[in-house]
Amino acid sequence: MIVLKATQDKVLAALQSVAGIVERRHTLPILANVLIRKTGGQLQLTTSDLEIQIRTTAELGGDEGNFTTTIGARKLIDILRTMPADQTVSLESNASKLVLKGGKSRFTLQSLPAEDFPLVQEAANFGPVFSVPQKTLKDLLSQVSFAMAVHDIRYYLNGILFVAEGKQLSLVATDGHRLAFSSATLDVEVPRQEVILPRKTVLEMQRLLSDAEGAIEMQFANNQAKFSFGGMEFVTKLVEGKFPDYNRVIPKNHKNSVTLGRAPLLASLQRTAILTSEKFKGVRLNIEPGTLRIASNNAEQEEAQDELDIDYGGDAIEIGFNVTYLIDALSNMDQDMVKLDLADSNSSALLTIPENASFKYVVMPMRI
Secondary structure (H helix, E strand, C coil), X not given: CEEEEEEHHHHHHHHHHHHCCCCCCCCCXXXXXXXXXXXXXXXXXXXXXXXXXXXXXXXXCCCCCCEEEEEEHHHHHHHXXXXXXXXXXXXXXXXXXXXXXXCCEEEEEEEECHHHCCCCCXXXXXXXXXXXXXXXXXXXXXXXXXXXXXXXXXXXXXXXXXXXXXXXXXXXXXXXCEEEEEEEEEEXXXXXXXXXXXXXXXXXXXXXXXXXXXXXXXXXXXXXXXXXXXXXXXXXXXXXXXXXXXXXXXXXXXXXXEEEEHHHHHHHHHHHHXXXXXXXXXXXXXXXXXXXXXXXXXXCCCEEEEEEECCCCCCCEXXXXXXHHHHHHHHCCCCCEEEEEECCCCCCEEEEECCEEEEEEEECCCCC
């Protein structure tokens, strides 16, 4: 049976959309495979790592009929990548093997039985479905994902908190030194739901979401989340645990605030970051009426200083930060102006967008 027959670019695109979670080495060899299920003229491709499952449906030609098998995902992608984009490729079943043909090339590949493929058991009690445009979720993720912890023993920090309530969807990430919050408006009212998406899921979602038109539908259960978009279905386990109360972390009523250009501030921080010490990455900000001075030094007694003219009439403050934390936030924003709220040299600073409450970034000061 000819399982599929289409141009290389179509087959490769369908495979790549599901193969991001496939590990090359796994305790279960079948998890290195993609599950191929043919029903009539439709082809379904499914991958899993036991925590996340991704499925896409595609029309890729071939014979009509019902057929299922599994085949090594990376191997198939590696072979397809070596072929021209407009070349027609076919995959035919032959006993327990699959034969991939393209032009004068022919590859005979081993398959494993489909019934051994461990599909994720979907939760029975998903909450109501709600949706946002794909681009909206993509933007929200990019505005907060950089603040996720990496391999923190407080495992609930290794991911992003999703909070849906009323007509608002909020995303929060923190690694204990900084916190990023971003929100968007929903079309429908939903009951309050809070889930923590694991880091791997977040990175995979960012890879798959596009700026294209079209919505992404979401549903949360107490141990699973489900996303549907662009012919794809994405099911993931959630991180268990209690996320910190982010509302208590976000400072209110800081009495000193300065609004300044995002690009000049970012460029100035990137310049002074060059002479910070490898270990601490510390910069000093001196803010006084009319001037912001940014300075750094390192163990080799080298120093950097930069100055920006600012419209500011508040207290004179000297405060230290890990420069990477400031650069991360500014690099993931695209607004022209940012607002920095400060209390004193020992309190966390709040970075926001003027006249816009949907984004907040809190960064703890460091002693330098």
